[in-house]
Amino acid sequence: MVLGVLKVELFFPENNSLKEKRQYVRSIKDKVRSSFNVSVAEVEYQELWQRTSIAFACVASERSIAEDTLSRVKKLLERHYPEFLLDLKLDFIRL
Numbered sequence: 001m002v003l004g005v006l007k008v009e010l011f012f013p014e015n016n017s018l019k020e021k022r023q024y025v026r027s028i029k030d031k032v033r034s035s036f037n038v039s040v041a042e043v044e045y046q047e048l049w050q051r052t053s054i055a056f057a058c059v060a061s062e063r064s065i066a067e068d069t070l071s072r073v074k075k076l077l078e079r080h081y082p083e084f085l086l087d088l089k090l091d092f093i094r095l
Contacts, residue, residue, distance in 0.1 A: 003093045004066030006056040006073055007043070009086040018049045025052055028081065032056060036073055051086075063092055 010028075015021050029040045037058070044053035056073050060066040067090075074088055 001095045002060050002063045002066050003095060004058045004060065004063070004070045005091045005093075006070045007053060007087075007089045007091075008056070008074075008077060009044075009053045009088075010051070010081065010084040011086050012050050012052075012084055015050050018047075021049050021052060024084075025054065028054065028077070031080065032073055032076065035076060036069055038069065038073060063094075066092060 010024075012021055012024055015024070025042055029042075032038065032040055036056075039057045041055055041057075042052055043055045045051045056070060058066045058069045060069070070090060074090070077085065077088075
């Protein structure tokens with residue numbers, strides 16, 4: 001069994017409040033959840049209104065399956081939110 005985690009850092013330069021940031025984060029989380037069978041959580045910078053870190057997790061029987069799923073999530077983010085992406089990091093843990 002393999003756990004794959006894609007951690008994404010985003011920056012929203014035009015945001016003026018936490019409310020605006022939460023709208024962006026909710027939109028991103030909903031779009032990914034509706035397209036892929038992954039877990040999603042905001043994991044850092046909850047108190048900042050222009051920056052966030054979101055983690056997407058996938059459990060699979062083989063690394064190739066988790067890698068494929070998370071690479072498709074990454075492509076979706078790069079396609080729909082390229083102006084906000086600061087960093088993407090992909091990790092795998094064999095359980």
